[in-house]
Amino acid sequence: MEANASVEMFSKVLENQLLQTTKQVEEQLDSEIQKLDQMDEDELERLKEKRLEALRKAQQQKQEWLSKGHGEYREIPSERDFFQEVKESKKVVCHFYRDSTLRCQILDRHLVILSKKHLETKFLKLNVEKAPFLCERLHIKVIPTLALVKDGKTQDFIVGFSDLGNTDDFTTETLEWRLGCSDILNYSGNLMEPPFQSQKKFGTNFTKLEKKTIRGKKYDSDSDDD
Secondary structure, eight states: OHHHHHHHHHHHHHHHHHHHHHHHHHHHHHHHHHHHHHOOHHHHHHHHHHHHHHHHHHHHHHHHHHHTTTTSEEEOOSHHHHHHHHHHOSEEEEEEEOTTOHHHHHHHHHHHHHHHHOTTSEEEEEEGGGOHHHHHHTTOOEESEEEEEETTEEEEEEETTGGGTSSTTOOHHHHHHHHHHTTSSOOOSOTTSOTTTTSTTTOSOOOOBOGGGSOOSOOEETGGGO
């Protein structure tokens, strides 16, 4: 009998909490509706103008990004092009790749998708054979490496697939999440919940790779190390 009474009491408490939550939501909606009802025509017109102005600015920003080569995943031919590209865009992801490395081809597929989804970020690729100076300057040792450049400065690296669940079968969402962790694109999900967190062997944390942890002048294929 005591157990039944406890269950009943718990049910009532839970029901009351749900009702209170529902009531709060309704009150907030009622408040917003009341504000709109109380607005005169001039205020509504100003609100409409603000929304239109915001839409115009968003469209202008989109056109500016497209004019700078955002919206597509492009290969650049030389190191000189790299410096020019990162100078004119606030957020840049550059894939340092090699034709013979299978994992570079895997990354390519995901980067094509993300370049179309995230116009705020420029997505590039550069063959390491054409960029010996950059590879030495950025201490790029493992291929593939993604250099994440913000305001003209290299802020972070994604080296191999260790940050992506340590698997070749990572999803585009996983790469999107990892790029979001470095604020190199606008991530709409929860950064504290990686897409691969359900696979417990990978855990929920990733190791942030600093420049000093990838020393060396030689660059090796990540897939060759397996």
